[in-house]
Amino acid sequence: MPRRSRTPAEAIERYRGRTVRLLSCVTTEHVVVSAYHASDDGPHQLELADPAKLRSAHPLRLNVAEHYEVHEDADGWHVEIVGYLYAIEYEGRELVSYHWHPRGDSPIIWPHMHVAADIRVGDRWFGKVHLPTGAVGLERVVALAIAELGAKPLRDDWERLIGEAAVR
């Protein structure tokens, strides 16, 4: 059962704290957030101030941006992610990125990913193809970086924090 808060401000603080704790598994880069006011319906924003260099034998960087809203239901207030960008760079070039931008002007409103592949299908570069995915949580991208791409976790409890972040 996702956790609920008594107020919108509490829900936002809980979300920010959970997200920052998750990011602290792989980076000390600071996070910037758009200011929240009670009269503001959102959406609100959270992102890494700059792409974060990961501690790794490989030149990896992580880029994160989230859009979110605060909603109330019978159990209280909670934050919902309404858009995201999660990208991992290798040698200064985007290796894989997960996007969801359903509210902008783009017709691509479903969650999707892009992969770095020097392949052309006809005249279309495969790196620009929008590969459909389900909604991806940031915790899965952090886990990917650590478990499969060799990023060194910066804390011993990274697996617990990934589990914590997965509960929304």
Place this chain on the structure above:
Amino acid sequence: MATRTDNEIRELSPEEWAQRVDEQARKYLGISGDEFERRLNAGEIDIDDSPAVTRVAMMLPLHATPK
């Protein structure tokens, strides 16, 4: 369980956020934030055109990119 981190959270006002968008647009794309937003809304740029475009576009408040 409370967990400490050294990661700083910096809260930006709408004006500071707009300044950030402008700085990042100039840094990654060589144009102002206002010009970037104009081109995006006019369809001259697509959010998925490049990683740099996506990064800056995701900084824009969603209400600024109408359908």
